[in-house]
Amino acid sequence: MWRERQRLRPPPPLLVAAAALVVVSALASAPEAALQVGFYHETCPIAEDVVLAEMRLILMEDATVAPALLRMHYHDCFVQGCDGSIMLRSRKKGNKTERDALPNRSMRGYDAIERIKARLEAVCPLTVSCADIIAMAARDAVYLSHGPWYDVETGRRDGNLTVAEYVENDLPPPDSNIVDVKTFFSVKSLNSKDIAVLFGCHSIGTSHCGPIQKRLYNFTGSMDQDPSLNPDYAAELKKLCPPPRPGVDDDGGEGKTKVPLDPGSNYTFDLSYYRHVLATGGLFQSDGSLLHDPVTRGYVEKVAKAKSPDEYYADFAAAMVKMGRTDVLVGDLGEIRPTCGIFVD
Ligand code: HEM
Numbered sequence: 001m002w003r004e005r006q007r008l009r010p011p012p013p014l015l016v017a018a019a020a021l022v023v024v025s026a027l028a029s030a031p032e033a034a035l036q037v038g039f040y041h042e043t044c045p046i047a048e049d050v051v052l053a054e055m056r057l058i059l060m061e062d063a064t065v066a067p068a069l070l071r072m073h074y075h076d077c078f079v080q081g082c083d084g085s086i087m088l089r090s091r092k093k094g095n096k097t098e099r100d101a102l103p104n105r106s107m108r109g110y111d112a113i114e115r116i117k118a119r120l121e122a123v124c125p126l127t128v129s130c131a132d133i134i135a136m137a138a139r140d141a142v143y144l145s146h147g148p149w150y151d152v153e154t155g156r157r158d159g160n161l162t163v164a165e166y167v168e169n170d171l172p173p174p175d176s177n178i179v180d181v182k183t184f185f186s187v188k189s190l191n192s193k194d195i196a197v198l199f200g201c202h203s204i205g206t207s208h209c210g211p212i213q214k215r216l217y218n219f220t221g222s223m224d225q226d227p228s229l230n231p232d233y234a235a236e237l238k239k240l241c242p243p244p245r246p247g248v249d250d251d252g253g254e255g256k257t258k259v260p261l262d263p264g265s266n267y268t269f270d271l272s273y274y275r276h277v278l279a280t281g282g283l284f285q286s287d288g289s290l291l292h293d294p295v296t297r298g299y300v301e302k303v304a305k306a307k308s309p310d311e312y313y314a315d316f317a318a319a320m321v322k323m324g325r326t327d328v329l330v331g332d333l334g335e336i337r338p339t340c341g342i343f344v345d
Contacts, residue, residue, distance in 0.1 A: 033331030035324070039132070039155035044124035047154075048136060054116045055140040063267055066141035067205025068109035073138035074201065074323070075104060076131065078188060079170045081327025083159030084130030087113060087340035090164075099341075101167035106208055110341065113137060117340050130340035131156035135324050142316075145204050147269025148309075150317030153324060157334030160343055174211040174284035178293045181286055188326050190319075196290055196299035197319040200312065203273035204266055206258035207283060209241035215285055217243050228288050230280040236263075237283075259283065271312055274303040 040047040058065050076086040079098050087110060090097045098104060113133055120128045132154045139152045172184040185195050215226045216238055225234055240259050260266035261283050262273040277300055281288035290296040303312050337344050 033155065035153035035155045035328060035330060037151045037153055039153070040124075040128060044120070044127045046123060047120060047128050047132075048152075050119050050123065051116055051133060051136040052140050054119050055112075055137055055144060058112045058115065059141075059144050064206070065109050065112050066145045066267070067201075067261075068107065069112060069134070069137045069141045070201050071205065072107060072109050072113070073134050074198070075107060075167070075171065076134050077323050077326040078184075079167050080159055080161060080163075081329065082131050082135060082156055082324055083327070083329050083334060084134060084156070084337070084340055085159045085162040086134075087130050088160065088162045088343060089341045091343065096164035097162040098164060098167050099162075101164040103167050103171050103173075106210075109137075113340055121338060126336045126338060129156050129158045129334070129336050131158055131328070133340070139320070142204075142269050142320075145267060145269040147203075148313035148317060150313075150320060153321055155328075155330055157329040157331075158337050158340075159329055159334050160337075172286060174207075174286050175214055176286045176289060178289035178296065181289055182293070188323070190323065192293060192295040193299060193315070194319045194322060196296040196303075197312070197315045198323060199277075199287060199290060200271075200273050200303070200316060202261040202283070202287060203269050203271070205261050206266060207261060209244075209255060209257050209259065211284060212237060212241060212259070213244050216241060226281070226285065226288075228281045228291075233280040261287075271303050271306060271309055274300050278304045 072086060073082070075098075076082050076084060079086065086098050086104065086107070088097045088099060090100050099107070099110070113130065116133050116137060117128075117130060120133065135152050135154065135156065139150060143149045170184070170187075172181050176184070181195060182192060185191075190198070215229060216234060217223065217225070219226045237259060240257055262276050265272045276282065277287050277290055281291070290300050306312060335344060
């Protein structure tokens with residue numbers, strides 16, 4: 001167990017450099033450009049150190065940025081691939097970008113990514129992509145929330161194709177059942193186990209009331225509550241999130257109240273999310289949907305009673321690396337932008 005924990009911690013910089021050198025030289029003759037651990041070893045050797053150092057400072061100022069950046073990596077990867085396009089601001093003239101789409105209205109952490117980007121531009125201009133910064137920041141967010149360390153692959157380049165409508169097409173909504181969830185994830189080559197593993201991201205962070213209003217107050221359209229939600233938990237949620245008032249709460253549920261995704265430990269990345277889902281049905285219907293499929297339910301039950309986090313942490317690392325490969329731009333494709341949120345032209 002101790003050995004396993006050691007493996008999941010960041011290795012000393014010298015070892016990273018040596019390992020990266022092996023990977024880089026092994027891939028130097030690869031016919032196609034691909035993601036690799038330590039992609040910036042030659043072009044910006046301190047890239048990962050800069051990201052981690054800046055993340056420490058950012059989270060000291062506001063610990064809630066950690067879950068926001070983990071979520072950002074997911075939203076970036078699922079829409080147009082992990083290409084940093086989630087960062088682009090809509091231009092005055094032109095289509096609305098992903099950033100302005102409804103599911104991203106509650107997205108936070110854009111300033112943190114720009115802050116890291118500015119630090120990197122100062123030391124390695126036009127070298128490190130925004131997509132990679134988001135992927136590294138997501139890894140560091142987990143690690144700095146007491147979760148596992150894992151080697152993040154880099155070498156992504158940034159995309160500038162961003163369409164607001166794609167966001168709702170590509171991201172499953174919180175009232176998804178397991179069939180919907182599996183459909184959305186299989187399009188990204190993620191299987192049932194990956195789903196069960198990645199949903200553990202909801203071990204940290206919060207939600208606005210909007211995404212759970214239907215589950216609490218109008219589940220089937222007849223002012224009812226989701227019967228699969230534990231009644232005591234539902235009562236607690238109802239205290240925090242009263243019924244929306246027509247004409248007053250018409251902001252899509254983006255009010256000030258926030259509810260924890262994993263009550264009691266929502267700033268610690270751990271296994272308690274799985275115990276929470278099993279005991280209560282989870283915060284979102286999509287969390288509870290894990291219990292309605294034999295593979296995902298089996299996984300939830302296994303992790304919920306695990307004595308050590310090691311196996312889950314190894315699964316998590318593998319699933320994050322897999323998600324991080326979704327439709328990436330590598331080699332000569334895409335671009336490196338000086339500012340993540342601004343189109344280059
Ligand atoms: C069916 C899949 C998923 C659905 C429906 C879903 C939905 C949501 C919703 C509605 C929120 C609350 C947003 C708000 O109101 O502020 C949220 C938060 C969050 N999601 Fe997910 N999510 C899914 C999968 C994932 C995955 C795969 C990850 C990570 C890889 C993830 C990471 C997070 C994190 C960390 C937060 C907290 C954000 C914060 O505190 O600012 N989610 N999610």
